Amino acid sequence: MSAFGLSAAGVAVYFILTAALLAGLVWQLNRVFVADVMETLSAEMRTLTAIENTAEPGAMERTVAGIARQTNKRLYFLSASDGRKLAGNLAEFPPELAAGGAGGLFTYAFEKGPQAGERNAAGISVSLAGGGKLVVARDIEDQRRFVASIRLLALAAFALIAIGGLGLGILASRTALRRVESISDATRRIMAGEFSGRLPLQGSGDEFDRLSNSVNEMLVRIEDLMHGLKEVSDNIAHDLKTPLNRLRQRAEASLRSAGTADELRAGLGDTIEAADEIIKTFNALLLIARLEAGAVEETKTAIALAPVLADAAELYEPVAEEAGIRLFMGEICNVTLSANRHLIGQAVVNLIDNAIKYGRQSEPETTSGRARRDDRESRIELSLCLEHGRAIITVADNGPGISASDRKRAMERFVRLDKSRSLPGTGLGLSLVAAVARLHGGELRLEDNEPGLRAVLILPV
Amino acid sequence: MRLLIIEDDTETATFLVKALKESGHTAEWAADGVSGLELAREGAFDVLLVDRMLPELDGLSVIQTLRKEGNQTPVLVLSALGEVDDRVRGLKAGGDDYLTKPYAYAELLARVEALSRRSVPGEQQTRLVVGDLVLDRLSHAVARGGEPITLQPREYRLLEYLMKHAGQVVTRTMLLENVWDYHFDPQTNVIDVHVSRLRSKIDKAFEKPLIHTVRGAGYVVRESE
Numbered sequence: 001m002s003a004f005g006l007s008a009a010g011v012a013v014y015f016i017l018t019a020a021l022l023a024g025l026v027w028q029l030n031r032v033f034v035a036d037v038m039e040t041l042s043a044e045m046r047t048l049t050a051i052e053n054t055a056e057p058g059a060m061e062r063t064v065a066g067i068a069r070q071t072n073k074r075l076y077f078l079s080a081s082d083g084r085k086l087a088g089n090l091a092e093f094p095p096e097l098a099a100g101g102a103g104g105l106f107t108y109a110f111e112k113g114p115q116a117g118e119r120n121a122a123g124i125s126v127s128l129a130g131g132g133k134l135v136v137a138r139d140i141e142d143q144r145r146f147v148a149s150i151r152l153l154a155l156a157a158f159a160l161i162a163i164g165g166l167g168l169g170i171l172a173s174r175t176a177l178r179r180v181e182s183i184s185d186a187t188r189r190i191m192a193g194e195f196s197g198r199l200p201l202q203g204s205g206d207e208f209d210r211l212s213n214s215v216n217e218m219l220v221r222i223e224d225l226m227h228g229l230k231e232v233s234d235n236i237a238h239d240l241k242t243p244l245n246r247l248r249q250r251a252e253a254s255l256r257s258a259g260t261a262d263e264l265r266a267g268l269g270d271t272i273e274a275a276d277e278i279i280k281t282f283n284a285l286l287l288i289a290r291l292e293a294g295a296v297e298e299t300k301t302a303i304a305l306a307p308v309l310a311d312a313a314e315l316y317e318p319v320a321e322e323a324g325i326r327l328f329m330g331e332i333c334n335v336t337l338s339a340n341r342h343l344i345g346q347a348v349v350n351l352i353d354n355a356i357k358y359g360r361q362s363e364p365e366t367t368s369g370r371a372r373r374d375d376r377e378s379r380i381e382l383s384l385c386l387e388h389g390r391a392i393i394t395v396a397d398n399g400p401g402i403s404a405s406d407r408k409r410a411m412e413r414f415v416r417l418d419k420s421r422s423l424p425g426t427g428l429g430l431s432l433v434a435a436v437a438r439l440h441g442g443e444l445r446l447e448d449n450e451p452g453l454r455a456v457l458i459l460p461v
Numbered sequence: 462m463r464l465l466i467i468e469d470d471t472e473t474a475t476f477l478v479k480a481l482k483e484s485g486h487t488a489e490w491a492a493d494g495v496s497g498l499e500l501a502r503e504g505a506f507d508v509l510l511v512d513r514m515l516p517e518l519d520g521l522s523v524i525q526t527l528r529k530e531g532n533q534t535p536v537l538v539l540s541a542l543g544e545v546d547d548r549v550r551g552l553k554a555g556g557d558d559y560l561t562k563p564y565a566y567a568e569l570l571a572r573v574e575a576l577s578r579r580s581v582p583g584e585q586q587t588r589l590v591v592g593d594l595v596l597d598r599l600s601h602a603v604a605r606g607g608e609p610i611t612l613q614p615r616e617y618r619l620l621e622y623l624m625k626h627a628g629q630v631v632t633r634t635m636l637l638e639n640v641w642d643y644h645f646d647p648q649t650n651v652i653d654v655h656v657s658r659l660r661s662k663i664d665k666a667f668e669k670p671l672i673h674t675v676r677g678a679g680y681v682v683r684e685s686e
Contacts, residue, residue, distance in 0.1 A: 269677065272565070279563055280646065299546045314615060315641055318654040346645050 011169045018161055022154035029150060033143045037122045038103050045124055045136045052128055061086045064134070073139045075108070075121055081131025093133060097125045106137075120144045179208045183215075195223050236285065240278060247274035284428040291343070291435040300440075305335045305344070305384055305391055305459075312348040313382050320356050320380060325397075327352065330383035335391040337461045339440050344459075347436040348382075350429040351395040351455045355380045359397030359452060390442070391459045398452040407446040433457065462507040462577050464488040467497030467523060468539065469515050477510070480566055481573075494518025501527055506534055507577045510569075513540035513551065521554040528555035535576040539564070548644060567678035571630045589624040592684040594663065594671055596624050605667060615640065616659050623672065623682040632679035656680055 052060045061078060065087035068076045076088035085092070096106035103124035110119045123137025182200050190197045198219060199212035254267020313329055320327035360378050383394045402410055411434045433455070434444040442459035464486055468474040474490045481488040489504065491497035494515040501509055501523070509527075513520040524536050538556035540547060551559045558572050589596040593606040601617055603610045612620065618640050623631055633652040637643045656672065664670040673681050 272677075275563075276565070283561075283646075299549065311641065315643070315651055315655075318658055319651045322654055342644055345643060349643070349645075 007169050007173050011165050014165060015158075015162055019158055022158055026147060026151045026154055030147045033140065033147065034105070034122055037138050037140060037143075038124070041103065041122070041124050041136050041138060045126060045134070048134060048136065049126060049128070052130070057130075060128075060134075064088055072110075075123065075135070075137035075139060077125075077133075077135040077137075079133045083133075086132065088135070090135060090137065093125070093135060094121075094123065094137070097123060097135060105140075108137075110139075176208075183208070183212060190219065195219075195226065240281060243274055243278045243281070247271055247278065250274055281428065284432060288428060288432055288435045291432075291439045299340045299342075300338045301341070302336055302338050303341045303344070305337065305393065306332050308341060308345050309348055309382055309384055309393065312345060312352055315349065316352045316356065320352075323356055323360065323378075325356055325360065325378040325380055327356075327380045328382070330381045330394075331385055332383065333385045335384060335386050335461065337391055337440075337459060339459065343436045343439070347433040347457060348393065348395070350433050351393075351457065352380065352382070354429055354455070355395055355397040355399070355453070359399030386461065389461050391461055393457040393459070394454060395457075396449045396452060396454040398449065401448060401451055401453045402446060404448070410446060411444060430455075462486040462573070463505065464508050464510060464573065465497070465501055465504065465506045466490045466510045467494065467501070467515060467520065468510070468512040469493060470512075477569075481570070484570055486573075492516075494520065494523050498523045498526060501532065501534065502530070508573050509534050509536045510573065511536055511538055511556070513538060513542060513547075521551065521556075524555040537569075537572055537576055539569075565677075567630070567675075568632050568634060571632045571635060571679060574629045575626055575631065575635065589621065589627070591624055591627045591671055591682050592669070593667075594624070596621060605663060608666075610662055612659075612662060615655070616662065619655060619659055620663065620682075623680060626682075628681065628683050630675050630678045630681045635679070 048060065048063065051063055064076045064078045067074065068087060068089040072089070075090050077085065077090035077093055078087045079093060080086050083093075090108055094106035094108060097104050103122065105120060105122050107118050108121055110116055119139055119141040121137045122140050123135050125133055125135040127133055179202075186197055186199045198216045201209050201212055201216075203209065250267060250270045254264055254271070257263060257267075309332065310329065313327055317327050359380060378398060380395065380397045383392075383396075385392050411430045430444070430446075437444045437457055437459065440459050442457065445456040445458065447454040447456060464481055466474050466477050466481075466488055468477070468490070469492055471492070474492070478488045478490055489500060489506075491500050495517040497511070497515070498518060509524075511520040511523055515523070518526075520538065520540075524538070527534070527536075535557045536555065538551040538554075538559045539562060540551065540559065541562045548559045557576055560569060560572060587598045589598065594603075595605070596603050596617075598621065603612055603617065603620065619636065622636065622639050633650070634646065636652050636656075637646070660670075660672050664672055669684075671682055671684065673683065675681055
């Protein structure tokens with residue numbers, strides 16, 4: 001059922017209930033009035049019939065005539081056994097009243113004064129022992145009018161409620177519909193390709209605004225992802241095509257030169273090397289994509305971080321030493337958290353690998369004017385501590401570092417700050433670390449180690 | 462060695478059969494899971510090479526069925542799915558080793574040879590001997606020509622793995638997986654540096670080197686050149 005249909009049904013039910021309430025009120029009012037009158041009449045009738053039973057003949061006639069003269073509101077009619085009128089202020093026996101003590105409503109003609117005309121009355125009649133009939137009645141025209149005016153008021157109130165309710169209902173649903181329309185318009189525009197489009201907000205903070213806000217946040221995320229995807233595909237185009245081209249050229253070159261078998265063999269070896277490079281890049285890309293899809297949740301177990309760091313340091317210590325860098329463990333705390341050991345290990349290894357490749361001191365032309373320290377020893381310090389319920393893994397070098405403006409970019413896929421690309425690498429190392437961090441609900445930060453780069457991997461415990 | 466290749470890609474399978482033959486092994490080929498399972502039940506193979514995604518019956522089901530029937534032939538799982546959790550699933554199903562496509566043939570050959578129980582006598586021995594190099598697995602003592610050699614714990618494990626597979630080519634990835642328990646390729650060739658450190662302790666002072674580099678494949682520990 002549509003929102004409009006639902007509110008219309010609600011309004012209809014409300015109308016019916018209101019009408020029933022008002023009708024009931026009027027009916028009950030009328031009933032109470034009549035019942036009250038009837039009770040008084042019965043009492044009076046008992047008194048009058050008692051007169052007939054105890055007093056001399058003619059007493060009833062006199063009494064009735066006497067009372068009737070004094071009033072217009074109280075109505076009487078006394079007839080003899082032959083139907084002739086003996087006394088009373090009613091002109092005739094009201095035909096609406098059945099004989100024999102039954103009460104009821106009737107109309108009578110009232111001739112006197114400005115109120116002349118047909119008037120309503122309630123009365124009862126009895127057959128007297130002598131054969132005559134006595135009618136005792138009350139003029140209820142005023143009560144009638146009162147009830148009628150109440151009924152009119154009720155009708156007017158109902159009409160007002162109905163019109164007002166209907167109007168408000170239509171207004172509310174039209175406002176809602178307009179909002180829904182504007183939202184679906186915006187959605188259609190976005191679907192049509194205007195990806196930077198957002199749902200309109202009224203700024204009132206109502207349900208629609210809250211909904212639109214959530215959708216907008218989702219759209220931002222989607223746009224980010226799409227942007228990332230586009231960038232990745234552009235980069236894939238570049239970073240896979242270049243080595244693919246290189247591979248092809250090497251194969252072609254060795255084919256063309258067609259020298260000795262040894263030359264051909266060397267050429268093919270080069271070709272395979274180039275293929276391996278492509279595979280490596282491809283694997284790294286796939287892994288990042290899977291991490292970002294969050295597809296590795298199930299493989300998390302409780303692991304102690306210190307051994308993971310120690311293992312990585314142990315693996316890289318000889319490489320670092322050969323590169324003239326001292327790789328050592330700084331402050332190490334005891335931290336256990338739920339994580340994928342292999343991924344954390346790979347992240348730490350990537351950070352160390354980067355520090356060894358790019359954190360070397362002996363490149364004065366790339367230090368961008370930063371004063372080099374007196375001790376020329378290149379160092380990489382690994383540390384692990386626990387801060388505010390988060391594990392902080394730090395890999396800090398004292399090399400040239402990354403300028404503040406480049407730090408964010410360094411974590412993007414395929415970005416290699418080393419313009420010459422003279423050092424081996426896929427340009428995916430830090431992106432992978434960042435993806436691992438995000439998968440574990442943490443983040444990767446690149447900071448200034450003054451001098452050097454400090455890569456900080458933050459993981460919630 | 463007698464090998465069975467269960468692989469649905471004809472080109473891959475043909476290449477493997479030919480290459481393995483050139484390496485001195487005989488290989489049979491089944492193109493789908495059902496016929497592969499039948500062949501594996503009948504023949505006495507030393508190692509099975511099973512692709513994960515197969516028509517009729519997938520590779521992991523083939524392995525599970527064989528293991529349920531009590532067939533303990535070593536299995537090398539070949540798969541295009543290479544993530545850690547895929548690996549874990551492959552090994553849980555009863556696979557003994559897991560190799561991700563695309564792979565280098567040298568890597569595959571080294572792993573197949575390492576898997577064959579017949580050719581790994583070193584697994585159960587408490588003393589590994591190659592030439593005049595002796596490694597005692599109980600006391601963790603290493604000596605060459607009677608001279609004791611002091612090794613770091615990781616160097617010891619590296620040598621132990623190499624000697625366990627004496628005469629077989631061991632790839633860098635195998636070392637990384639088995640000695641360091643890392644299932645990814647570090648960017649720089651870190652393994653080489655570790656091996657060269659080990660070499661300096663094992664071979665430097667001696668005339669005849671025992672740790673040899675196999676170009677394009679990895680390392681091998683053996684007496685002869």
